[in-house]
Amino acid sequence: MCFGNHIYTNKNILLVTQHRKEKAIGPLFENELGAKITVSQTIDTDQFGTFTKIKKRKKSQRITAKNKAKLGIKKYNYDIALASEGSFFKHPLTGLAWNVELVCLIDRKRKIEIYGIYESADTNADSGYIFDQAGLEKFIEKSGFPSHHIIMRPDHSKYKKNIHYVNREELLLPSFEYCLNQSRKKRVFIETDMRAHANPTRMKNIQKATEKLIEKIHCQCPQCHMIGYSLIEKVKGLQCGSCGQASELILKYIYKCQHCGYVEEKIYPEGRYAPMMYCYHCNP
Ligand SMILES: [Zn+2]
Ligand SMILES: [Zn+2]
Structure with missing residues (x-):
């Protein structure tokens, strides 16, 4: 199936994201399918769960992505919507940090849902405790900061106040000192920021998942010619x-x-x- 006569050419597709995922997803849909992507500005996608444990994700990765897209369809009355959801964990065999990115397309009129999935060891996902400036520097070095942002907070990973999202060199030390001063245990919990706009490596993996999704969109059923045959x-x-x-x-x-x-x-x-x-x- 080639670009130019695809069913999504000139179709308006809603992308539900708060974290600039249009940078990874938008150009592929526009260049390969000729679709028009609109980004939802007002849906709070953090309600479905956050990486910082402020809001726990209750459903599976797949269901969460699907629910985000469905909410977009309902709220903005679109026929077609896209959403994505990532997960990070230690790979059961290698023990290395592992990233699974999933991008989903929901087409209300055609009653289909299509998922593109990409898995990779290419991630900076990391977290731990630091106690002094040397520990901070060591963590920063392997995190890819400042192109990749980091997050610090006092004491432990579930501390819900005083969370510092650090995206610039000059904020690094003041944030660390503030969190250390607030800490009862005199330690700071530090982690890599995994939100797409704060993490170019993750953004690249979302782009790869989008490529997988587009491959499936191109694939048609031999019998009825519906897209997403997979x-x-x-x-x-x-x-x-x-x-x-x-x-x-x-x-x-x-x-x-x-x-x-x-x-x-x-x-x-x-x-x-x-x-x-x-x-x-x-x-x-
Ligand atoms: Zn045998
Ligand atoms: Zn069919």
Whole structure:
């Protein structure tokens, strides 16, 4: 499907964001789909949860993004809306900081929702306690400050007053000293600011998730031609090349259309047989 005759060409799409995500999402939608992006100015997206624990996110990442977009549709009476949601955690296998970015498109008239997801170890996500200027400098060095902002507060991560969002060199020391003075335990909780506008690395990952979303928008159902036709499941159980039993490798991909329900299976998408090392029987 090429630019010029796409269903979103010249369509108005609302982007729900308070943190300048239009910088990552807007140009891709405008250049690749010819859509017109309008940014919602008045929806408080922090009500869905914040990284600073001021407001805890209650729903999953996917549901939260979807709810933001749906609120935009309702409030501004748009047919199509975009929203995004990120998460940061330690990767269960590597223990390294990990970022999952998700951008979702809701199309009310077509009754479809499409998600672009991008995962990366490329993040500065970090937090800890500091007690003196040397600790501050050490943290700052690996955080990427000042292009990447930081946050400081007295005592601990759940302290809800005196939160200092630091975006400039000259605010660094005064903020640290203020938080230290306010602290009962004589320590400061410091963290990287993960809000999109305060974190260019995260912004780049949001852009990658947007590219994934656009790939899915380009993908049409072979039966009804609705957009957003996509992989919904990877089924394990590829036959072992040695003993013939089912292994933990992928046997087939399942694609499904949200609109007409058409289902397609692509068998052996990653090869015909599994090497012995992936077999429960040959390599228990
Ligand atoms: Zn279909
Ligand atoms: Zn085997």
